Structures are given as C-alpha cells and as structure tokens.
Amino acid sequence: MVRDMSVKVRVEAFNALGKIETVSEYILLQTLSKKASSITKEMNFPGQYSETLFRIPAEGAVLAFLHGLEDEFDVVRVSACRALQSLAIHSAGFSNMVVNLLMGILNDDSMAVKLQALDTLHHMTLFRLLKVQQPHLHMFLGILLDCHSLIRCRARKVLKLTELPSLGMFKMCVDGLIRDLELYPQDEAEVFSALFMIGQNHREFLVRLINEASQMIEPSSGGKLGYDNVRKVSYLVLATSAPVSMKQQTCSVPPRMFSYAVTLLGRISRSFADIVDQRTLLAYLSCCSRFTFVSASEFFKMEEHRLLPHQNNKMEEHLEEGDVQLTQRREISEYDIWRKLLLKEAESSLLDFQVEHNKERNCVNIILQVVIDIWPSLKLGLINEVTCTLRSLKAELGTRSNHNHRGELVFALQYIDALEQLGYLWHHLVFSKEFYFHEWGKLECSLKKLDRCLRDMRYKLVGLTKEDNFLILELIIANSILTLCNIEACANKTTLKKLHSVMSCIEHICGEGSTESSNFVVEVQKTLSEIDTTSSSILDNPYLLLKSLEHFTPRKVVSSGNLKHMEAELHFQGNEFQNPLPFIFGLPVGLSLDIKFHNISSESRLWIKMSCEEKLTQFVFLDLHEIEGDDEVRKFTFVVPFYQIPKANCFSLKICIVLECISDGDQLFRSCGGPKHEVVHLCEDKEVYFSGQVR
Template sequence: MALRRPHLSGVVFDSVCSHSLLSTDSTRVAAESLDALASIAEGNRVLAPGIEELDDRLFASLCFSPSRSVRPWLLRNAERFGVQPHLLFTLFLGFTKDPYPYVRKVALDGLVGLSKNGVIEDPDMIEGCYFRAVELLNDMEDCVRSAAVRTVCAWGLMLVACKSETKAYWSDEVFVKLCSTVRDMSMEVRVEAFCALGKIEMVSEEILLQTLSKKVLVTMKGNKSIAQCSDEQLETSGSSVAGAFMHGLEDEFHEVRKAACHSLHTLTILSAKFAGEALNLLMDVLNDDSILVRLQAFETMHRMATFDCLTVQETHMHMFLGTLVDNDTLIRSSARKILKLAKLQKLKLFGLTIDALLENLEKHPQDEADVLSVLFHIGRNHGKFVVHIIEEVFPQMEPMSNGKLGFDSVRVAALLVLAISAPLSHERDCNIPPTIFSYAVTYLGRISQALSDVMNQNSLLEYLSQCSRSSGPYAIEFNFKVGEPCLPNANVPTYTSNEIIGSIAMPLPQKTGGTSEILSPTIKKPREAGTSLVEYQLEVHDEVTKSMNVILAKVKDIWPLVLSGFTNEVLRTLRSCREELATFTSDSHASAGVFSFTKQYIQIVKLLTKAWVNFLSSTHFPCGMGELDLVLGKLDRRLRDLKSAFIRLSEEEELHILELILVTCMLRLSKVEICCHLGTLRKLSSMMSQVEYLLRDDLLNHPGL
C-alpha cells in the first residue's frame, strides 16, 4: 500500500514500528516487517533515518534464530538495515561456521561485499578473515568453495595492501592459495579461481613460470617467499602452482578455458619471460572449439602487444596468420587488431604477414577498409621492411601502355597503402619512389575511407602531394591524435566529395611522351603534371556531364527491348549513342572520366545484349557455344575494368556494376557446356559478399529505411 500510495508511506512506516511487529515471537514475521520497513524507506528517502535508528541488537538476535531460511535472507540483506560494519564483520565471520552450506556461502559473500567498503583496516582482523576463507577452500560444498575463492581473493588483496613491508610475500601467498583450487572438481570453482588469479597484481616470476610447467622447477625452490616454507609446505605449494595455466587452458569446459585466458590478460604484463612462455600456450588456444575462448585469447594477446610484451616467433606465424582467413568475422577482426601493434623482428615474418593480409582481402572483400588500415599501421611500425617489399613489387605497379596498373585494383590499393605509410615510420632511409604517392591519388576515396581514423581526405591529399615531390628524406611530422598533418606550406588545392558531379570518379592516369595528363571528369583542361600527378584543381564541367547523363538514360531505356529479343533495334540504338558520344571527343578533356565511363558502359550493354539472345527462344538464332564463351569473357573483362578504373562511385553505382557481374556469372552457369564452373562459383560468392556488405552498410547508415 505504501508503494502504491506514497503519501501514506510515513503512516504505514510508523504503524509497523508502533504496533511492535518487530518484537513478535515469530522470526519470519519479524523479518518480513524489517523487509517492509526497508522497502518503504527505499521508496521514500525521508524515512531512511528511521531504518538507521533500528537497534542493531534486534538484527543480531534475528540472525541467531533457528529458522534456516531467515538467517541467509538477513545476512544477504544486512546492508539495507544500516547495521554497523564491525558488527556485520563479526556476524559474517561467525556464520562461516554455520552447519548449513547456503548460510556459509551467504556469509562469505557478505565478507566480500564488506571488503569493498574499506571500513575494516585492522591488519589482524583482515588476516583472520583471510585465513578463515582459506580453510573453507576445502569445504565439502561446491557453492561454499566458490564463495571462499572470492573471499580469499578480496581479503588477500586487502592483506597485501596493509602489509607494506612484506607485500611481495603475501602477494605470492595469495596467488599460491588460489592456484590450489584450479583443479577443483567443480567447474564453477575453477572458473572463480582463474578469475581471482587475474586480479593479483604482483607475483614472483619464478611462481608465474611454474604455472606453465607441470614439473616443479628448480627456480621455484629458490623463491624467497616459498623458501620460508617447510619442506612439506614447499612440496604442497609447488604442486599447487605447477602447470596451473596448462590445466586451465586444457580444461574440458570452455568457461574455464576462457577464464584462464582472461587471467593471463593481467599476468602477462608482469614478466616478459612469462609472457613469452604463455604466448606458446595462447597460440594453441587459437584452434579452440569455442569462439569465445579464441576471442579471449586474442584479447589477451592484444593487451600484451599494447604493453610491448608480445614477441611473435616464426613458429607462431603459421597458426596466427591462418586466423586472417577464418570464416568468422570477429576472429579475423581480432587478429588484425593485434597486427596493428605487432613488431616483427625479421623481414621474412613481415613478408608472410603482408601476404596473409592480401589473402584476407582476396577471400573476404568486405574486410577491405580494416585490412587497408592494418597495412597502414603495420607499415609505420616497419618502415625499412616496407621499402624492401615495395622495391620487389614496384615494377609490376607501373602503369601499362593503356594507363592501367598491372595488378587487380584491390591488391594495388593494399600495396599503395603499405607504401605511403613508410615516410611516417620512425626509421631512417625509408624512401619510397615519388610516383607511388601519385598513383595513390587515383585511389584517394578508397584509401581515405580506410584511414578515416587517422586523417581526413584533405589531409591525405596534402600528404600525398608533399611526398610525391620528394624522393626522401621526408620533412613530415604527423599528429595522429589530432589527425592533421604538419607539412610545409604547399599550394595544393583541397576539395570535398560535394564538388564531384555524378559520382563518376577519376580514372587512372595515362602517360604521354614522358609526362602524365590528368584526365578527370572534374577538370576543364589537361595539365602537365611531370613527376607529380596531384597538383590540380577539381572543377566540374556541367554541360558535358549532363550530356553524358542523357546518353546513359537512353541506354537504360533499351533494356526492355533486350529482354524481348529485339537485338537489332538495341544494337542500332547503341550505335547511335556511340556516334553521339563521338561528338565530344574533340574537346572532351574537361570530362574525360565521364566520357570514358559512358563509353565503357555502352560497350558492356552491347556485349550483354549479344550474350542475352542466346538464352531466349530458339527462334532468335543464337551463336555457337564457342562464340558465346568469347562474348562472356569480353563482358567479364569490361566489367572488371569498369569496376577498377573509377573511384568514388556512389553505393548505388557500385551495386549496379556488381549486379551486372552477378548476371554474367549466372549466364555462365546456366550453360552447362561452358567449363570453369568452379571458378565462376567462387567469383559469384565473392561478388555476393560485396553486395551484402554494401547493403548492410547502407542499412547501418540509414536505419530508418
């Protein structure tokens, strides 16, 4: 009634007290009365002092009642009644000897809660509570032992804090006692034990190393803390600690394995030698059946890398790099997160890592942004290794006679990101060919998206511009917290994506007579760029762009004719579009990108029309299978060129190109005479992944759709 009618809460509170319900002979009624008073006071804080005025002796007398259901309830709710901490300490400690296991558990939990208040400061009281909890580590009931582990940890840490002169000894003592429970018969106790071990902030290196070996080590016997023990205690302590983490990481329950990994999260930063030995075990955990355990292992390794305790050996690399192509997105992401901080000692390991990241990019194209970001960070950490890698692949990155880069666009983008990171390395003599930075401009939108956590697009363009004028050393400083480069003044224009009309992006530069003409859809006149391809002003030629859009609209309107089989009419219309397009060639430098895109798109529709007629009724006289295979091959190449030659396409335009690629794949698969079905299926799967990624990204950006 008091809760539903707050204005009556004071009357109800006084009524419960004045009618002496608390003095009833029924312990249960008295406990319910206390509960009612506490609930009313919690709803009306004005009445809170009334709870604090209750006699502590009343609470203590109720705790000693014969009702075994009331005792644990009172102990569990003791803090609600404002009982003095020292009285609570006495009650909790006393009830740890209660004959009923659930009462002992609640009493131990009460001691854990009391330890958080910091009210008990007397060393003797703390030590007495600690040793009482140690005794209960051998209790017959699982729930009591589990609570005892938490209590040993909580009061053990208090004991370490108050024993300033013998802090190291007591810290080792608590650690050893907790290790004695990691092989408990109860899974819950083992989980609590490893969780508690992860809270210890000071442990001798000898003891830590012993947890990784099932055989008692000689160094363990020389430990100062253990040396004070008797021979019998030494044997017991050694056997308790020996192989503790090995047992935990090999446990049959994934909860225990996960807890063991989590405890290493803290302990590995205490000793470099221990971290190196523990890494061997963590690498094996990467093959665990449970994804939760694997993710925890990655989290532990990431913390080790953060504190510079992660030293990856060649024996580890195969196991670790294999996770980059794992089917689970979280696993791949966690592995890449570690590589951002990793420091590799050998060029061979660095090369293996780069190859693995490129394979990740090939098999999981949806990871592109994160992979490029990792390549940038790992390149900054290994500048000289980057130079060596780029020297090997640079000849293959040079544009061919038609102005296209030799590799596929995804691989080129990855290697360009790796290359442009080298000048930001702290190492000397990390000189990259200036043209590399010029090539990177053609992937500006793609790269800036991946490096959005480091710099914005304008900063990236300014950085590439500066580096493209120098063969090194680079007078560059970069504040990664602010995200703005500190570069010498250069009259390099900046731009935003709003200045680009139609989202048709800049094609790859083409060389002419030793110099490069920058032919962009947003440039009115071609410029002589020499060795630098980035000093240009991005402006839009509206009239030409509008004309191209008119032509593209005509192409779009002929698709129903293609479906109906009017091939000749379609081809005549496309021919007319090409003739109209040819009228812009004489002075089309202003919109070369738009012109090039439109021309390629018309050619793609023409090839698709020729292929489509083979899938209509037999009255349309399809071409032979060999000719169809040839047409589909040309269509594949044209679509691949269109996809890779233009950047900053809108999501809708990218999806349209991907849909055309999917249609081509389906046409191939629907003709059983055509071979290479396996390769087509792989390509189909890859394209579907890219489509799903774009659609998911669009939903995240527009959740209301």
C-alpha cells in the first residue's frame, strides 16, 4: 500500500506502519534496503487468518521507506518520517540507517518535512540512539543557519541532547552555534541555552576547550571584555556550565571566568530562566569566582574518588556531597529515568543555593518537572517504567516533612497519584488491543481511586491558583472520559453531567483571560459539539471521546509555596478492643471526641460521619461559627451522640470527619440527614468498640 496510486492510502499506510509494536529486525532493515537479497525473496510470513490461504512475501518490505521518503507529495514524506520515529527505537542497527536517511531529508524543500525529520531525530536522542558521525555533523550544523526560526529552534533542541564522541566534534558544535548567533542575534537566549546544555553534557571536552581559549576570553588592554564579540561572550556562557566542587571549593576552569560572566548577568539569566532566577544566579557566579582552580585531570580524579564509595547512598546523602556542576533540567527518556529519579540535576551547585533557602519547595518543583518529562514515555507504552518512576518519586516526597510546605508536598503526592492511576487506565483503555476482555473490576477500582484523589486535590487544598485549578479540571475531564468508557459504569448520566459542568468551569477560567486553553480541552469541546449536532447520544458511543485523550499532556506546575492542606485530627482516649465501652440497647451512646483542625475555614461544611458495619451511617453537622479558634488551628472537644444502635451484644463504630464538596457539578450524595454532595475525608477512620455485657 505504500506504493498505492492514492495519496491518502499511502499516508494511511505509513501511519499504520508507525503503530506497529512488534516487528522483526530483519524486516525493518529490508524497508531501507534498495534491493532484495535471494534469501529475502524466498521468505514468506503467515497472514493473520490462515497460513495456507494468505501468505505475505518478505520482499514486499524492500524499499518501503525509501519510496515514502522520496514521494512527490510532502504529506506522504511527513507520514514516512513520523513512522520512522516510532520504529527507530526497536533496533540500533535500524536507527543507524535511519540517521543516514534523515540527514538527507534535512535538505528537503518542504518545511513540514524538515520539521518532522528533526522531530524524529530528537526522539532518537531521547533514547540515545542518535549516533552522530562527522559527515552527519557537517550536514546538521548547516540547519542551524536556516532562514526559518522554527527550523533552527528544532535543530538546537536535537543538538542539546546529542552525544559527541570527540573533542573535535564538540568544537564543531560550539562553532556552529556561534555562527548561528552571529547570523541571527535574535536567537541569543536559545543559543546560550544550547551552549550551556552541550557544555554540561560533555564536561571534559568543555574544560579542555575553555582552558585552551582562556587567553582569548581575557579583557583587552583597556580592561574591556568586549560584549560585541560573539565568540567571547559565547565562551563565557559555556564556562558557566563547567563542573565545580562546592565541598572542596575548587573549579575545573579559571574562577575569573565566573567573575567575567557576572558582567553578562542580564543576558545569561534570560537564557537560564527555566532553571533559576537572576538573584540566585548572581550568588552562584559570585561564589564560584572565589574558588581555587585545579587542573582538569586532578579535578576529575578527585570527583571519581568521591563518587566511588557513595554509589549506593540515599539521595539525601548524595546531595549533601555537592561536588557537581550547574545543570539544566533535561528531557527524559527510557534510559534516563533512573538518572532523573536520583535528581542528578538537583546536585548542581546552583540549585544548592535555592535549596538552602527553600529546600522542600524546590524539591517539589524539580520532582513535578520530572513527572511531566516522563509522560511521553507512557505514550510509547513504557507503563512499567513510568509507574516505577512515579512510585519512587512518591517515596522521595514521603521523606519530606516540613510543616511550612505541607500543602506543596500533599499537592505533589496527589498529583503523582492521579497521574499513576491515569497512566494505568490510559494503558488499558486506550492502547490495549483486547479492549473488551480486560478485568473491569480492577479498572473500576482505579477509576474510583482517581476520582477520590482528584476530589482531594480540588477541595482539600487552600490557595490553589487558576493554573492549578485548570490542571485539576483537565484531570477530571480525562477521568470522566475513561469512566464513560467503562462498560460496567452504572452512573454514566451523572458522569456526563459532571463532564459538562467541568467544561463550563474551564470556559469560565479561560474567559477571564489569565489562562489559555489546551489542545486537549479544545479537542474535547470539539467532540462534544459534534456529538450534540447528531441525533445520537454520547452514552451510546462514549469511545468517540477516547481519541481526544491522545492530546492530553500534564500541565507544567510550579509550586508557589502558598498552598495549605485542610486536615483534621480526631482522638478518643481509653477505648480498645479488649476494653470496650458499655451501652444499653435502645438508648443512644455519647462519645467525647478531641478534635483539631488545620487550615479549615469557618465557612466549610463539616460533618462527623459514624458508620456501623457499613450499613448504619449517621452524620452530625459541625458548625464552626459556634466553635472558638481561627482558620489556621482550631482545637476543641465535642460530644456526639449515636442513635442507630444495632441489635447485638457488641459492635464497633467507625468515626471520621468529612468535608462536603459544594459544587454544582458534583454527584449528589443521597444520605438522609447528612451531606447532599460528595464528601472528602479529612482524617482516617477511628474505631470505637462497644459491649452490652460490660457493667
């Protein structure tokens, strides 16, 4: 079909090839071969239905991608490049051949084709499959001089993650970026960022280059650094990525380089805006300028000796050593997950300055960035790797216990919880081929966990920004779509009502102008509108919404440090299973509860929930206007009666405090004499034991 006369058929054929999950390496290599070997001509593969009735010759794969990449229509060439992006990760040998082809495609007349080729190369760098040779580098650096800014931007994105095997190729990359800056001064921020990234990825090459060029960077006889000299300024930016040892107070490049970089603080800080603010950057450069310079061989020898005995230490211990470099957050790949997990980036001297002032908040921000970075791995089907990483990140957050940033820590934990459940559901409902044959009980459980987690995020956190609310609402939309697609869901009408209500909330937030809508929300709105124009109901075919989930991407989260977590403490003294309280059948029992609230407003609707054997449930309303204390901390004793005594000699009573979720879109919680909306628990259940035999 890749040779079909119809352009649409050829495009769909390559789209289908890109979705293949399992394929023989031999067949992959044949798709890039120009001639079928004698062995290939004799090979046949059984068809899907019958080996005797339908057989596929292996030589049909020959020239498949060559035809696509040389097609006269650019839409076909784009589709072929996109298919290569998915298939290249299956085989190292195949990926090497793909690189050779894509380097030629970079000279294509179509901008769309060149952009897709660069995206494919970038995808390969994420999996460390881009093996660059010197001829490739010559061709690739030419793209940095392209007249289209978008092409140059994508090329720099690839170059940031490319591993260079030699000092000569490293110098070529630096020179290429400098030529880019000379020709296009408006690219300064992105070029500086790329120089910094390349430097920190090739530390030994960087140190050798800076030490060789140190005389060139020195001020002129008049004491001027020469800000107009692009090469000199670029080398100074490159020098800021050099490794330093905070513990030994030594650096691998002359410390005066950091002093010179201070004079370019404004220009450099714009390039490093995604890492640190200008004030902290100034502190870092000033500190490093006072360090002692040691030779490269001595510096790396000390570093190797330092790392050797601490390879198995915990992250906190590893961070305290601090003999590292200023490091920018990198994009994640399957093989970088563990390195990211150990927060290699957080080991930088620069981040140490921030961590000292606000350790928990910065740790949360770094971990949240890691969560966003690994999300593309889920779309590649790496569910196990993503799940393990998310759980490890939760474990790391669990070690933090700063009360001042309790809200940020809880938010991050719940956000990771939500993405973990969403990833599990995504994998089974969106990617699975056996869609209708899964164990729906497990999926139902995950849907409920995700729903409960999102309610906690939405209602138990005080100080959420509009961006935070938008993020939570997007997750609720994703959960609603997955719930509608659950064939055992019994509350689809309620879920659909909630979906429309959340969409209205998002439209209101976007209407205020402070937050932009996402592609995911736009696609959901479009799908809902298309369904409304037809006579069919979305409940008849909810899977129409599943396609919009392909556009879902977790939003970037930056902790402001202003979040507060609503929680309650409930205590009841002097009662155990071996020491139950007495009761008289037919009469209510009274319980004296010691209660403490944190960050709960007097306007909140709180209830004491008492359950006996999961059947008899009673709610007692708590009016905080009648209870002394402030919103931050409120401590009191409250006597609560329980009337629904069971006909038994003994029973146990589970008690907890819940918050009623006041929102038009929430599901009604039908309970006589209790809350009318869904609730979230503010504390764990406490169990109280009663016995009618105790006198």
